[in-house]
Amino acid sequence: MLEAIDLANVVLQTEGGPALSENGAAAIAVGLGALGTGYAQSRIGAAAVGAVAEDDEMFVPGLIFTALPETLIIIAFVTIFLVG
Amino acid sequence: MSYRISEGGGNYEYVNARVRSRRAKLFDEDDYRKLVRMGPGEIARFMEESEYETEMNALGSRFSGVDLIEYALTRNMAKHFEDLLRWAEGDLYDHIARYLRKFDAWNAKTALRGVYSGASRADVEDDLIRAGEFSDRFLDQLAEATSVEQIVELLDGTIFDERLEAASEEYEATDVLVPLENAIDYAFYERLMAGLPAGSDRAEELYVEFLRAEIDFRNVRNALRLARSGAELDPAEYYIEGGRLFDAAELQQLAGNVDELVARIRESRYADELEDALAELEDADNLIGFDHALDVALLEYSDTLSNRYPLSVCPVLAYVLAKEREVENIRAVARGREAGLSTEEIEEELVIL
Numbered sequence: 001m002l003e004a005i006d007l008a009n010v011v012l013q014t015e016g017g018p019a020l021s022e023n024g025a026a027a028i029a030v031g032l033g034a035l036g037t038g039y040a041q042s043r044i045g046a047a048a049v050g051a052v053a054e055d056d057e058m059f060v061p062g063l064i065f066t067a068l069p070e071t072l073i074i075i076a077f078v079t080i081f082l083v084g
Numbered sequence: 085m086s087y088r089i090s091e092g093g094g095n096y097e098y099v100n101a102r103v104r105s106r107r108a109k110l111f112d113e114d115d116y117r118k119l120v121r122m123g124p125g126e127i128a129r130f131m132e133e134s135e136y137e138t139e140m141n142a143l144g145s146r147f148s149g150v151d152l153i154e155y156a157l158t159r160n161m162a163k164h165f166e167d168l169l170r171w172a173e174g175d176l177y178d179h180i181a182r183y184l185r186k187f188d189a190w191n192a193k194t195a196l197r198g199v200y201s202g203a204s205r206a207d208v209e210d211d212l213i214r215a216g217e218f219s220d221r222f223l224d225q226l227a228e229a230t231s232v233e234q235i236v237e238l239l240d241g242t243i244f245d246e247r248l249e250a251a252s253e254e255y256e257a258t259d260v261l262v263p264l265e266n267a268i269d270y271a272f273y274e275r276l277m278a279g280l281p282a283g284s285d286r287a288e289e290l291y292v293e294f295l296r297a298e299i300d301f302r303n304v305r306n307a308l309r310l311a312r313s314g315a316e317l318d319p320a321e322y323y324i325e326g327g328r329l330f331d332a333a334e335l336q337q338l339a340g341n342v343d344e345l346v347a348r349i350r351e352s353r354y355a356d357e358l359e360d361a362l363a364e365l366e367d368a369d370n371l372i373g374f375d376h377a378l379d380v381a382l383l384e385y386s387d388t389l390s391n392r393y394p395l396s397v398c399p400v401l402a403y404v405l406a407k408e409r410e411v412e413n414i415r416a417v418a419r420g421r422e423a424g425l426s427t428e429e430i431e432e433e434l435v436i437l
Contacts, residue, residue: 043097050101050171058105 026083033076040069094176096395102171103403106164109135110410113436119417120430124150127418136160151210153418157411158213162187164407165215168400179291179397182276183404185243187216189272192244193265195226195235200261218242232264247271273299273324290396294389297354299327301382304349304358305375307335311342312371329354357381372432379435383409387437409435 020028048062111119111134119127131153132140139156147155165184172180191212198208208227214220222238229235236252239245244267251267276295303324323332329352330338338345346362349355361377386402413434420430 046095047097047101050098051105054102054105 022083026079029079030073030076033073037069037073040072041066044069094172094174096176096397099168099171099176100395100399103168103400107399107403107406110406111414116413116417116434116436119414120427120434122417122421124153124418124422127414127421128153131156131414139163150418150422154210154415157414158211161407161411162213162215165404168404172400175288176397176400179288180400180404181217183295183401184216185272185275187213188218188242189216189244189268191216191218191223191226192235192239192242192268195229196232196261196264196268198227199229199232199235232261236264243275244268244271247274270324273326277326290389290393290398291401294386294398294401296326296328297385298382299324300329300354301378303327303329303335304345305378307338307345308342308365308374309371311338311345354381354385357385376433376435379409380437383435383437406437409437 045066048058048066051058052062119130122130128140128149131137132144136156139160140152143152143155143159165187168180169177169184191214194211195208197203198205198211205227209224212223212227214223218226225238226235229238232255233252236248239248247267247270248264251263254263255261277292306323323335325332330348334348338348346365349358349362358378358381361374361381364377365371365374383402383405386398386405390396390399390402392398413436416433417430420433
């Protein structure tokens with residue numbers, strides 16, 4: 001236990017600045033947002049294609065619902081301008 | 085958690101979107117109200133303008149009247165169920181295929197009954213539903229068979245094999261078809277849940293939940309029929325394993341006494357769903373009414389499950405049930421009109437949610 005704390009002290013104190021620069025953090029935020037969007041769209045997209053296959057009129061609602069998760073990545077995109 | 089279901093399990097989103105769309109296209113109460121007042125010709129025309137257009141046109145030149153309607157109905161149903169199998173992938177496919185084997189069971193029973201009653205080949209073929217696992221060629225062979233033994237032999241190697249073999253001795257001794265039919269049903273229900281990895285994930289749990297409900301309902305129905313008919317039959321023989329409501333011994337005890345049986349169902353987990361059915365039984369003392377109420381209860385239960393768990397196998401099974409009901413309803417209307425039944429009498433025969 002003591003050794004672990006010693007080790008942690010060393011690791012935390014040796015380098016002065018944060019491990020991640022502001023730009024780096026922003027990049028991670030955007031990347032995670034993109035992953036979330038992709039995950040949501042894959043499932044909604046599958047359902048939307050199914051619905052459109054049954055009924056052409058579902059095309060527009062399907063498209064809207066498929067595009068909704070885009071908000072995630074668009075909002076994540078804002079962080080780039082806030083930081084940079 | 086849900087991610088695992090959709091990745092390992094199959095394309096639930098896609099299939100469910102399509103199934104729900106098809107479900108919405110089934111005839112509703114208004115359609116039935118119109119249908120009940122139509123003659124066979126009008127029903128045929130009504131169907132031509134609906135979901136059944138393709139089948140009606142394809143078969144229209146060869147058949148007419150109520151036969152045309154029946155052919156179109158079963159063919160359309162078979163088409164839809166084949167579609168389900170075509171879309172589904174992974175575990176979802178497996179679950180649907182297991183359930184659709186019920187049409188194999190149906191076809192095997194139809195062939196047996198046809199031979200037993202001396203029906204012509206064409207009549208047997210009318211009633212085959214080409215939706216299960218059996219190929220078209222195999223079904224033709226079944227329809228062509230001329231003796232019960234031949235059919236049992238044909239079914240050698242299918243899932244009904246073992247059970248049928250045992251039952252065919254009893255058939256030879258008694259010359260009654262019931263043991264063979266039960267053997268087929270048994271084999272089907274045995275295979276429904278056998279080999280499912282027990283409680284491994286949510287999708288499987290729901291599938292089992294749904295099937296248990298159906299088996300329970302079937303046991304209830306059998307028990308009541310036996311109790312009502314007062315026949316000297318061993319109820320345990322008609323018991324289907326896998327349900328949760330009661331076990332074989334309990335069933336044996338309860339089948340002798342309708343009141344006790346009803347009381348037992350009232351206390352069970354299905355009390356809410358079966359309330360109407362039980363009321364029907366007590367008020368009217370009417371087994372047909374009870375049967376229909378049970379059907380409605382099962383439909384409602386399947387809908388509840390599929391609304392509660394939208395991304396699971398439940399909506400698909402609920403659709404299968406609903407489609408079957410629709411086919412049976414329309415057939416009842418068409419046959420009823422042909423036989424000259426009154427509107428009220430036909431309405432009683434319908435099972436509408």
